[in-house]
Amino acid sequence: MEQAAPDPERLWQPAPLEPLSHPDAGLESMVGEETKGARDEGPGDGTMTENNFSLKKIEISVSEAEKRTGRNAMNMQETYTAYLIETRSVEHNDGQSVLTDSLWRRYSEFELLRNYLLVYYPHIVVPPLPEKRAEFVWHKLSADNMDPDFVERRRIGLENFLLRVASHPILCRDKIFYLFLTQEGNWKETVNETGFQLKADSRLKALNATFRVKNPDKRFIELKHYSDELQSVISHLLRVRARVADRLYGVYKVHGNYGRVFSEWSAIEKEMGDGLQSAGHHMDVYASSIDDILEDEEHYADQLKEYLFYAEALRAVCRKHELMQYDLEMAAQDLASKKQQCEELATGTVRTFSLKGMTTKLFGQETPEQREARIKMLEEQIKEGEQQLKSKNLEGREFVRNAWADIERFKEQKNHDLKEALISYAVMQISMCKKGIQVWTNAKECFSKM
Amino acid sequence: MGKLGEAGLAATAGPARTLGMEGECRASQARSWGLPAGGAGGDSPGGDAPLPGSISSSSLLQAEVLDLDEDEDDLEVFSKDASLMDMNSFSPLMPTSPLSMINQVKFEDEPDLKDLFITVDEPESHVTTIETFITYRIITKTSRGEFDSSEFEVRRRYQDFLWLKEKLEEAHPTLIIPPLPEKFIVKGMVERFNDDFIETRRKALHKFLNRIADHPTLTFNEDFKIFLTAQASEFSSHKKQGPGLLSRMGQSVRAVALSMRGVKSRPEEFMEMNNFIEIFSQKINLIDKISQRIYKEEREYLDEMKEYGPIHILWSASEEDLADTLKSVASCIDKCCKATEKRMSGFSEALLPVVHEYVLYSEMLMLTEEIGKLEDKVECANNALKADWERWKQNMQNDIKSAFTNMAEENILYYEQCLATWESFLTSQTDLHLEEASEDKL
Numbered sequence: 001m002e003q004a005a006p007d008p009e010r011l012w013q014p015a016p017l018e019p020l021s022h023p024d025a026g027l028e029s030m031v032g033e034e035t036k037g038a039r040d041e042g043p044g045d046g047t048m049t050e051n052n053f054s055l056k057k058i059e060i061s062v063s064e065a066e067k068r069t070g071r072n073a074m075n076m077q078e079t080y081t082a083y084l085i086e087t088r089s090v091e092h093n094d095g096q097s098v099l100t101d102s103l104w105r106r107y108s109e110f111e112l113l114r115n116y117l118l119v120y121y122p123h124i125v126v127p128p129l130p131e132k133r134a135e136f137v138w139h140k141l142s143a144d145n146m147d148p149d150f151v152e153r154r155r156i157g158l159e160n161f162l163l164r165v166a167s168h169p170i171l172c173r174d175k176i177f178y179l180f181l182t183q184e185g186n187w188k189e190t191v192n193e194t195g196f197q198l199k200a201d202s203r204l205k206a207l208n209a210t211f212r213v214k215n216p217d218k219r220f221i222e223l224k225h226y227s228d229e230l231q232s233v234i235s236h237l238l239r240v241r242a243r244v245a246d247r248l249y250g251v252y253k254v255h256g257n258y259g260r261v262f263s264e265w266s267a268i269e270k271e272m273g274d275g276l277q278s279a280g281h282h283m284d285v286y287a288s289s290i291d292d293i294l295e296d297e298e299h300y301a302d303q304l305k306e307y308l309f310y311a312e313a314l315r316a317v318c319r320k321h322e323l324m325q326y327d328l329e330m331a332a333q334d335l336a337s338k339k340q341q342c343e344e345l346a347t348g349t350v351r352t353f354s355l356k357g358m359t360t361k362l363f364g365q366e367t368p369e370q371r372e373a374r375i376k377m378l379e380e381q382i383k384e385g386e387q388q389l390k391s392k393n394l395e396g397r398e399f400v401r402n403a404w405a406d407i408e409r410f411k412e413q414k415n416h417d418l419k420e421a422l423i424s425y426a427v428m429q430i431s432m433c434k435k436g437i438q439v440w441t442n443a444k445e446c447f448s449k450m
Numbered sequence: 451m452g453k454l455g456e457a458g459l460a461a462t463a464g465p466a467r468t469l470g471m472e473g474e475c476r477a478s479q480a481r482s483w484g485l486p487a488g489g490a491g492g493d494s495p496g497g498d499a500p501l502p503g504s505i506s507s508s509s510l511l512q513a514e515v516l517d518l519d520e521d522e523d524d525l526e527v528f529s530k531d532a533s534l535m536d537m538n539s540f541s542p543l544m545p546t547s548p549l550s551m552i553n554q555v556k557f558e559d560e561p562d563l564k565d566l567f568i569t570v571d572e573p574e575s576h577v578t579t580i581e582t583f584i585t586y587r588i589i590t591k592t593s594r595g596e597f598d599s600s601e602f603e604v605r606r607r608y609q610d611f612l613w614l615k616e617k618l619e620e621a622h623p624t625l626i627i628p629p630l631p632e633k634f635i636v637k638g639m640v641e642r643f644n645d646d647f648i649e650t651r652r653k654a655l656h657k658f659l660n661r662i663a664d665h666p667t668l669t670f671n672e673d674f675k676i677f678l679t680a681q682a683s684e685f686s687s688h689k690k691q692g693p694g695l696l697s698r699m700g701q702s703v704r705a706v707a708l709s710m711r712g713v714k715s716r717p718e719e720f721m722e723m724n725n726f727i728e729i730f731s732q733k734i735n736l737i738d739k740i741s742q743r744i745y746k747e748e749r750e751y752l753d754e755m756k757e758y759g760p761i762h763i764l765w766s767a768s769e770e771d772l773a774d775t776l777k778s779v780a781s782c783i784d785k786c787c788k789a790t791e792k793r794m795s796g797f798s799e800a801l802l803p804v805v806h807e808y809v810l811y812s813e814m815l816m817l818t819e820e821i822g823k824l825e826d827k828v829e830c831a832n833n834a835l836k837a838d839w840e841r842w843k844q845n846m847q848n849d850i851k852s853a854f855t856n857m858a859e860e861n862i863l864y865y866e867q868c869l870a871t872w873e874s875f876l877t878s879q880t881d882l883h884l885e886e887a888s889e890d891k892l
Contacts, residue, residue: 229768237761244758247751254747257740265733268726272847279854415771422775423879426782429872436865444858450851 059088059097060166060181062159065151066104081151082106083158087181103184107132110158112191113180117171119196122320123403124171125410127164128309130157136238136301138246138294149295153302160306170406206319209326216325217400223407224318231311234304241301245294256287275450282443289439293432300428303421307414314410317403324399328392335385342378345371566663567591568678570656573648574605583607586652588659590678602679608633610677611655613689617673618662624835625668626842628661629810630654653803667838723839731812738809741802745794752790759783775879782871789867796860804853808846 064084072078082104088097110129117126134150144150162181165171176194179187262280266273572587585605592600611630618627631654659678662668676688759780766776 226768233761233765233768237758237765240754240758240761244751244754247747247754250747251744251751254740254744257743258737261733261736261740265729268729269847272851275851415769418772419775419879422772422779423876425779426872426876426879429782429786430869430876433865433869433872437862437869440858440861440865444855444862447851447855447858450847450854 057090058100058166059090060159060162061086061088062155062162065155067146068106079146080106081146081154083155085162085181101182103182105180107154107158109180109188110161112188113177114161115200116176116191116194116196117165117174118316119200120174120194121171123317123399124168124406125310125313125317126171127161127168128306128313129161130154130302131305131309136235136242136305138242138249149298153298156299157302157306169409201320201323206323209323210319213322213326214329216322219404220318220321220400224315227311227314227318230314231308234308234311238301238304238308241297245297249290249294252287252290254287255283259284259287272450275446275448279443279446279450282439282446286436286439286443289435293428293435296428296431297425300421300425303417303424307418310410310414314407317407321399321403324392324396328389328396331385331389331392335382335389338378338382338385342375342382345375345378564664565593566669568656568659568663570652570659573652576607583609584648586655588678597675597679599679604677604679604681604685606677608651608655610685610689611658614673614677615658618668618671621671621673622667625665625838626811626815627668628658628665629807629814630658631810650803654807657803657807666841726843727812727815731816734805734808734812738805741797741805745797745802748790748794748797752787752794755783755787755790759787774882778875778878782875785871786868789864789871792867793860793864797857800856800860801853804849808849811842811846 062083063086066082066084067079068082069077069079083106084102084104086099087101089100090097107129114126114129117124130153133145134147165177171177176191179190183190259280259282262276262283266276266280269276567590569589570586571589573584574587576583576585585607588602588604588606590597590602590604592602612633615627615630618625631651662671662674668674676685680688762776762780762783766773766780769776
C-alpha cells in the first residue's frame with residue numbers, strides 16, 4: 001500500500017520532514033471516477049485504505065511552476081505563475097504508477113475550487129490554501145510573489161492542499177475536485193455552472209447571525225474561541241520567529257567579516273599567519289551556513305502558517321452553525337407569533353400588537369368572513385411553518401453531528417501535525433548546533449596553532 | 451618573552467630583584483597561579499585562587515623558618531610576619547589570601563616570577579563644588595624590598611593615570627607604553643558615568659597597570675611606585691613637581707626625545723616595523739568593529755529569543771494534547787537563552803577588551819611612526835626599542851591567540867549546551883510517542 005517515495009514533494013507535509021508514521025497518511029488517496037454527486041455527504045465510508053474500496057488509487061503532485069503572460073478579464077497584459085498538476089494512478093497489486101492526467105492551473109483556480117468546497121461542504125473544515133502574499137517575512141526573503149523561493153514554497157503549499165483534499169474522506173469524492181485534476185479546459189465554466197456563488201451565504205447575513213443568535217451550541221462557542229486564540233498565538237509566534245531569524249542571520253554574517261580581515265592580516269604575520277588564514281576560512285564557512293539553516297526553518301514556518309489558516313476554516317464552520325441556528329430561531333419565533341395571532345383572532349382577544357388589529361380598531365371591525373379567511377391563511381402558514389421548523393431542526397442537528405465528526409478528525413490531525421512540526425524544529429536546531437560545534441572546533445584548532 | 455638579554459635592560463633590572471631576601475634565600479619554585487611569564491597580561495594578580503602546590507611549599511618554608519608545628523597551616527599568619535623575612539618595616543593591611551608574594555623569591559635567572567600584583571576595583575563617585583569624578587581603588591601586593599610594605603591601598607582618578615602615562619613616556623621614550631582607555635566617551639552615551647562605561651574603564655585601567663608591572667623595565671619606574679603607594683597628599687605634592695625639561699605634550703614628547711637622543715638609523719627594520727604597524731592598525735581596528743558588531747547582534751538576538759519562548763507557553767494554555775510539547779519547547783528555548791547570555795558575557799570579558807586595548811596600542815604606535823616620518827633623522831631602531839618591539843609583538847600574538855581561542859571555546863560550549871537541550875527534548879518526545887503507541891496496542 002505504501003509506496004517508496006523518493007520524491008519528498010509527494011509527502012503530505014512540506015519537505016524536509018520524514019514521512020508520517022501513520023499508515024493511512026500515505027502518499028496516495030482515493031478519488032472516485034464516477035462520483036454519485038458532488039454533494040453526496042454520506043457519513044465517512046470507512047478509511048481510505050480499505051482494500052475493498054473499489055476506487056482507484058491516485059497520486060497527486062504539483063511538480064512545476066512556470067511564469068506565464070496572458071490577458072486578464074480587462075484585456076490587460078499580466079504575468080502570473082502556472083502550476084503543473086500531475087496525477088498518477090496506482091495499480092493495486094504491482095504498485096506501479098501511470099501518469100493519467102497532467103494540466104496547468106493558476107492560483108486563482110485553486111481559490112475557485114476552495115470557494116466552491118466551502119459553499120458545498122459547510123460542515124467540513126476545508127483545508128486552506130498557502131498564502132496569497134508572503135507575510136511574516138524576514139529581511140532576506142523578498143515579499144515579491146514572483147520571487148523564486150516564494151514560488152517554490154507556494155508550489156509545495158498547493159500540493160499539500162490537494163493532498164489534504166484528496167485524503168479527506170468526504171471531499172475526495174467531489175466531482176468538481178476530480179475535474180479540477182483532470183479537465184483542463186472549461187473547468188471554470190463547469191464550476192460556475194453549479195451556481196455555487198448564488199448559494200453562498202452573504203457575509204452580512206452571517207455577521208448578523210453571529211450577533212443575534214441566542215442559543216448556539218456551546219461547543220461551537222468554545223471552538224470559535226479556540227480558533228481565535230490559535231490564530232492570535234500562531235501569528236505572534238510567526239512574527240517573533242521572523243525577527244529571531246533576522247537577528248540570527250546578522251550574527252552569522254558578521255562573522256564572515258573576520259574571514260576577510262584575518263586573511264589580510266595573515267600577510268604581515270610570520271608565525272601567526274597560517275593559523276589566521278585557516279581560521280578565517282572557517283569563519284566564512286560559519287557565516288554561509290546560516291542560509292541553509294534559515295531556509296529549512298522557512299518550511300517549519302509554512303507548517304505553522306497552514307494551521308494559522310486552518311483557524312479561519314474552523315471559524316467558517318462555526319459561522320455556518322450560527323447562521324443555521326439563527327435561521328432556526330427566527331423560524332421558531334415567526335411560527336410562535338403566527339400561532340399567537342391565530343389564537344387571538346379566534347378568541348377575539350388582542351394581546352399582541354398588530355397593524356391589522358390597529359387599523360381594524362380605527363377603521364372598523366372586519367366581517368366574520370374576513371376573519372375566517374385570515375385564520376385559515378394563518379393556519380396554513382402555521383402548518384407550513386411547523387414543517388419547515390421540523391426540517392430545519394433536523395438539518396441543524398445533522399449539521400452539528402457531521403461538523404463535529406469532522407472537527408474531531410481535524411483535531412487529531414492538528415495535534416499530530418503540529419507535534420511533528422515542533423519535533424522537526426528541534427531536529428533543525430540540533431543540526432544547527434552540530435554544524436556550529438564542528439566549525440568552531442576547527443576554528444579553535446587553527447587559533448591554538450597560531 | 452620578557453627576556454633580559456639586552457644589556458640596557460638588565461642594568462636597570464638587576465639590583466631590585468635580589469633585594470630584601472638576604473636573610474633566608476630559598477629557592478622556592480612555587481610559581482604563582484600558573485600565570486604565563488611576563489607578558490600575557492597579568493590579569494588576576496589578586497591572590498584569590500592559590501595553587502595547592504604553592505601553598506604547601508610555602509608553608510613548609512615558613513615552618514622551618516619559624517620553627518612552628520608542621521600542621522600549622524594558617525598561612526595568613528606567616529605572610530604577615532615580616533621580621534623573619536628580614537625586610538624593612540612592615541605595615542600589614544587587612545588579612546589577605548594565603549598566597550602572598552612574600553613567599554616568592556625571585557632570582558635573576560628566573561625573571562618570569564611575578565612579585566607585584568595589582569588590582570583596580572571599587573569605583574566611587576566623588577562630588578565637589580567644582581566637579582564630579584570617579585576614583586578607583588588600587589591594591590598593590592608586593593614582595594619587593596624597595597617597597598616599604600607588602601601591601602598598599604590607594605585611590606586614584608583617571609587624571610592620575612594620565613599623569614603616570616606621561617611620566618613613563620618622558621622617562622622611557624623608546625619603549626612601548628601600554629595604552630590608557632579613552633578619555634572621552636566615543637559612541638554617544640548620554641550619561642558620563644554610565645555603569646557599563648565605568649566597568650569597561652576599570653578593566654582597562656587594571657590592564658594598564660598590570661602591563662606596566664609586567665614590563666621588565668617599566669615595572670621599576672619610580673613614578674610608577676609612587677603612583678601605587680603614595681597616599682593622597684604625598685601624591686599630589688609629588689605630581690606638582692614640574693614635568694621636567696619637556697612639557698606635557700603627550701606623543702610629541704616621544705618624538706622630540708627621539709630626535710634629541712640621536713637614535714641611529716636602520717632603514718630596513720624601520721620600514722618593516724612601519725609596514726607592520728600600518729597594516730596591523732587597519733586590521734585590528736576592523737576586528738574591533740566586527741567584534742563590537744557581533745556583540746550588538748547577539749544582544750538583539752537574545753532580546754528576541756526571550757520573547758520567543760513565552761509565546762509557546764501562551765499557546766499551551768489553549769491546547770490539551772499539545773500542551774506538554776509546547777511547554778518543553780519553551781523551556782528549551784529558555785535554556786538556549788541562558789547559554790547565549792553566557793556566551794555573550796564570555797565574549798565581552800575576554801575578546802572585546804583585548805582587541806580594544808590593541809586598537810589603542812596601534813593608535814599610539816601609528817602616531818609615533820607618523821611623527822617619526824616627519825623628522826628625517828628620527829629612526830627608532832636602537833636596541834632597547836627593538837627588544838621592546840619584539841616583546842610587544844610576542845605579547846600581542848599570545849594575547850590575540852588566547853582571546854580568539856577563548857572565543858572559539860565559548861562558542862563550542864554554547865552549541866554543546868543547546869545541542870544537549872534539544873536532544874533531550876527529542877528523546878522525551880520519542881519516548882512519549884513509543885509509550886503512547888504501546889498503550890494503543892493494549
